Structure formats: structure tokens, C-alpha cells
Amino acid sequence: MNNEAIDIILAEDEPALGMIVKESLETRGFKVRLCNDGAKAYKAFEESQPHALVLDVMMPELDGFSLAKKIRLENEQIPIIFLTAKSQTEDVLEGFDVGGNDYLKKPFSMEELIVRIKNLLNRQEVQKTAAIYAIGDYSFNFPKQRLTYKDDEEVKLTHRESHLLYHLLQKKNKVLDRSFVLKKLWGNDDFFSGRSMDVFVTRLRKKLAKDDRIEIINVRGYGYKLMVP
Incomplete structure (x- = not known):
């Protein structure tokens, strides 16, 4: 545009x-x-x-x-x-x-x-143009910023939560580089932005908690890893 x-x-x-x-x-x-x-x-x-x-x-x-x-x-x-x-x-x-x-x-x-x-x-x-993704027992509708558990309970995500989950999903079962995602979504990788990102990761963990096979692991010094079955 x-x-x-x-x-x-x-x-x-x-x-x-x-x-x-x-x-x-x-x-x-x-x-x-x-x-x-x-x-x-x-x-x-x-x-x-x-x-x-x-x-x-x-x-x-x-x-x-x-x-x-x-x-x-x-x-x-x-x-x-x-x-x-x-x-x-x-x-x-x-x-x-x-x-x-x-x-x-x-x-x-x-x-x-x-x-x-x-x-x-x-x-x-x-x-x-993005697709709808399966994350364990959850369905993740990226365009609508929604998580649905077993085609039943729907959870609304914020814009930032949705994009963070999208990037974690693109690297599922691998480490998502902390600096990369901070610069991509927050604009910089300073301490202030890092604190904010940690809060959003905690929120995503809670929203994905109904499927105990799903984990978001903190890989200290590197980033986060979304573990999915």
C-alpha cells in the first residue's frame, strides 16, 4: 500500500x-x-x-x-x-x-x-490470508484472533497475543529467538520490552492450559519454545 x-x-x-x-x-x-x-x-x-x-x-x-x-x-x-x-x-x-x-x-x-x-x-x-491452525486440542484462528478448545469454548486473544502465538507456532518445538520476536512485535529488544513480552507469554500459557500436552518453555538466554503434540 x-x-x-x-x-x-x-x-x-x-x-x-x-x-x-x-x-x-x-x-x-x-x-x-x-x-x-x-x-x-x-x-x-x-x-x-x-x-x-x-x-x-x-x-x-x-x-x-x-x-x-x-x-x-x-x-x-x-x-x-x-x-x-x-x-x-x-x-x-x-x-x-x-x-x-x-x-x-x-x-x-x-x-x-x-x-x-x-x-x-x-x-x-x-x-x-492466514490459515486456521491446530495447536493440540485448540484451534487457532489467526485472522479473528480466537482460540477454540475442542470446538467448544472460544477465547479471545489480543492483537499482541495473537501475533506472539503465531510466531511461536511457526517455530513449534524449536526455539523462537527472543531478540527476533521483540524487534518484530515490540520494535526493540530492550529490558522494558522484554518484561512486557514475558507477561504476554504467561497469559498465553494460561489460555492454552486446558491441553496439558502444550507447553511454552523458557529457554534461558535464547527465547521460548512452544511444545505441541
């Missing part, structure tokens, strides 16, 4: 920053609709069909996390990137829990924002 085809809703309540990001994206060919609060951004989302949303977290009327929750009730697939000065692990995890796909800490470079937008759109295209 070239830049001219990418339609973005940008929600940012700092007027100067909002205009800088908007104009920078537009000079690179993006179409950008700037909203200065979450309520206006939600209305813009309902009125249009953007390819992605870039949301500030701290906004009046409706904060970025609450806005993402509302959007996810209507659209599970559209990429959402949070822009925020908040950087605690619990804040990042909350962002992913409410449906965010990526998290960019202020200050940031426009080049990095553009790369992240395009990466998410590319992953979305992969999702559309």
Missing part, C-alpha cells in the same frame, strides 16, 4: 504537536483527519473508513484507552497506535489490553511513526 492510499485518523489534544504530525504525514502523501479530543475522533471513525488510528492517551472528553475500547467493539482489525508520554509497564500493558497494536513514546520521530503504521498495515494484510 503506497502512502497516498493510507487514510489516518489522528487524535491529539496538543494543538502544536497535532499540526506537526498531521502536516508531516501529509507531506509524505498520507490523508490525515486531525481531532483534538477522543469524542471527535470516535465520530470521525464512525463517519469514515480509515486504514489506521493514531491516538494520544491523555485527551479530554474520551481518553485514548477508552476510545480504543469503543472502536474494538465495532472493528477488531483496524490498527491502533498509541502516542503517549506514559511509559510504565502497566500503562503499556493496559494499552495492549484495550486493543492497541503498538505504543510509541513521546518524543518520537516521524520516520518511526510511519514505519510502525506501515508495518501494522502489512501485518493486517497477512492476517487476511
Whole structure:
């Protein structure tokens, strides 16, 4: 997808920053609709069909996390990137829990924002063509981000959980390199991102716990291994 085809809703309540990001994206060919609060951004989302949303977290009327929750009730697939000065692990995890796909800490470079937008759109295209995978007694629907146990109980996965499980599955019964997946899904392999990844691995273990033949093993110093029958 070239830049001219990418339609973005940008929600940012700092007027100067909002205009800088908007104009920078537009000079690179993006179409950008700037909203200065979450309520206006939600209305813009309902009125249009953007390819992605870039949301500030701290906004009046409706904060970025609450806005993402509302959007996810209507659209599970559209990429959402949070822009925020908040950087605690619990804040990042909350962002992913409410449906965010990526998290960019202020200050940031426009080049990095553009790369992240395009990466998410590319992953979305992969999702559309991906198959449904068998993992022991579970069925993993990657496009819909669902785990189903014995064609019965369905468990919803977050975007990040779904992609992490996908990469583990591609290397099933082999070690998935920790640095590779951190750079692929988190954008870097620093300590902060590593802590976040460990939390998501723990969550996946719980969601796969009904089939005791399935294990996600921590291979210290290297990464993780998804053991499946």
C-alpha cells in the first residue's frame, strides 16, 4: 500500500504537536483527519473508513484507552497506535489490553511513526490470508484472533497475543529467538520490552492450559519454545 492510499485518523489534544504530525504525514502523501479530543475522533471513525488510528492517551472528553475500547467493539482489525508520554509497564500493558497494536513514546520521530503504521498495515494484510491452525486440542484462528478448545469454548486473544502465538507456532518445538520476536512485535529488544513480552507469554500459557500436552518453555538466554503434540 503506497502512502497516498493510507487514510489516518489522528487524535491529539496538543494543538502544536497535532499540526506537526498531521502536516508531516501529509507531506509524505498520507490523508490525515486531525481531532483534538477522543469524542471527535470516535465520530470521525464512525463517519469514515480509515486504514489506521493514531491516538494520544491523555485527551479530554474520551481518553485514548477508552476510545480504543469503543472502536474494538465495532472493528477488531483496524490498527491502533498509541502516542503517549506514559511509559510504565502497566500503562503499556493496559494499552495492549484495550486493543492497541503498538505504543510509541513521546518524543518520537516521524520516520518511526510511519514505519510502525506501515508495518501494522502489512501485518493486517497477512492476517487476511492466514490459515486456521491446530495447536493440540485448540484451534487457532489467526485472522479473528480466537482460540477454540475442542470446538467448544472460544477465547479471545489480543492483537499482541495473537501475533506472539503465531510466531511461536511457526517455530513449534524449536526455539523462537527472543531478540527476533521483540524487534518484530515490540520494535526493540530492550529490558522494558522484554518484561512486557514475558507477561504476554504467561497469559498465553494460561489460555492454552486446558491441553496439558502444550507447553511454552523458557529457554534461558535464547527465547521460548512452544511444545505441541
